[in-house]
Amino acid sequence: MSESTYPRDRSRPPAQTPLPSYLTSDPRRRPDPGTRALAQGLGWFSIGLGLTELAYGGSIARWLGMPRSAPVIRAYGVRELVQGAGILGSGDPTPWISARVAGDALDIATVLPGLEDPNPRKHNVLLALLALVSVTAVDVICAQNLAKAPLAPSEKVKRDYRRRSGFRRPAEAMRGAARDFTQPSDIIGPEAMRPWTLANA
Secondary structure: OOOOOOOOOOOOOOOOOOOOHHHOOOOOEOOOHHHHHHHHHHHHHHHHHHHHHHHHHHHHHHHOOOHHHHHHHHHHHHHHHHHHHHHHHOOOOHHHHHHHHHHHHHHHHHHHHHHOOOOOOHHHHHHHHHHHHHHHHHHHHHHHHHHOOOEOOOHHHHOOOOOOOOOOOOHHHHOOOOOOOOOOHHHHOOHHHOOOOHHHO
């Protein structure tokens, strides 16, 4: 079928695809205490690692046998500081922990070339890769647990309605208001089905 047969409604805005839960921040998330403590620990770890990379980026690069990577390692130190501050300062650290996972992948990709033959410090590179893979696993577990954490009820759900009865007027004002009400015959039902009283005798 041609596009002219069914014209596209251009006035309707395009549908927006929601972001995955691990990329969005929601202060209603209520992770378990263990996950919350793990996230805080990773935040402080990021701060410490960032300061170390900034101060000793050149020494780390030489230890890896990759002296030209010193500026990159210092830049990664700035990234770690930003991520650590985001984890510790946000109400929901989920997207910041997910950013750590992406940063871990970038770190691994940066260190992998150190395994090439000209590098005499391959054993140090292997140690660094082992540490990076271990930290990545912890970051992934923490990010998954945060993304799956239950959400607390919103403020609208938590409002207190205990003083509301559902009636427009107080009970004292409505008491006896229907005293003079007479039920229509069609509400009472057919005469044969009405309760037997002296009036029917």
